Amino acid sequence: MLKLSSINTNIAGTPILRDVNLAIEPGVLVGLIGRNGAGKTTLMRTVMGLLTPESGSITIGGQDMTDLAPHFRSQAKVGYMPEDRQLVPTLTVEENILIPAWANALSGAEARLAWVYELMPEVEAFAGRKALQLSGGQQKLVALARALMTGSHILLLDEPFEGVAPALSRRLASVLHTLKDEGLTVLLSESDYSHSADLVDQIYTIERGAVAAQEGAVK
Template identity: 85%
Template sequence: MLKLSAINAHIAGTPILRDVDLEIKPGALVGLIGRNGAGKTTLMRTIMGLLKPDSGSIIIEGRDMTALAPHFRAQAKVGYMPEDRQLVPTLTVEENILIPAWANKLPEAEARLAWVYELMPEVEAFADRKALQLSGGQQKLVALARAMMSGSRLLLLDEPFEGVAPALSRRLASVLHTLKTEGLSVLLSESDYSHSADLVDQVYTIERGAVSAPKIIRGDVA
């Protein structure tokens, strides 16, 4: 589903990612564990095409996406949930969720929205509220719902549990479990995998921009 080979990237002249190799098999939920500043967000942004790597390759479902613009990821059915949510505060919840569909002219937008609401009925319950009226945890759910609009094959979730109350963390974990059973591939970053220990199939550790060989947690994902 996703294969990174020898990815190097810098920001403002400072090397951040160093020869990163990473692979996600179809239907696997993979953890990316590292402290703040280790390079997790930079790696996510590089995969999404928001930051161009200095070298290396990004292959998504057999297609070389390294030099392609971010919108090609949506066409490849990849969704991204950034750490800081990046919702438009003056738009409603439903409008925020539909942004990827509008921007990329997704033909199945209505069906995807219905699927999102089926998985997360609590989000449908506040669909007409402005994003700025939501709690931080509720905004995380909306950001996940927005990522799911285009991410029907692969989801990249950057620190989805950070700053979320325990009850909402459990709800997020429940949704991710459902997505996993439906065959989506997921890359999920955390400072540790205390929230996702029961979900992940394997874990990569990132430190100072270098990623270690994966640790197999469960299943045959080799």
């Protein structure tokens, strides 16, 4: 479903990702574990086309996406939840969720939104509120809901549990369990295993931009 081959990514001339190889099969939830500054966000942004690798290839659903613009990821049904959420504070929750559908002229947006609300009814409960009125944990739920508008095949979740209160962390984990049961492919980054240990099928570790598969991590 997702394959990175010999990816090298620089930022402002500084090498960040170093010869990264990573492969995720359909329906698998994979953890990308590494401390802050290890390169997790750079890897996610490279997959999403927000950063261009110096070398290597990115394949999504069998299609080479290496040199394609970011919006082609939405067409490939990839959803992305950035670490800092990146909600538009003055828009309502529902408007934030619908932004990917509007930007990409997605068909079936209303049906997809109804499915998202069924999955996370608490998000529907504050759908009319401005994003700036929400707590950090609530904003994480909204960012996940927005990612799900396009991410019907693959989800990339960058530090979804960071800065979230325990109750909302448990709720996020519950939603991810449901998505996993429905066969969604997920790449989830985290600084350690504190929240993802019971979720992931496979683990990759990242250190100083180098990625390695952890032996014995597949359940």
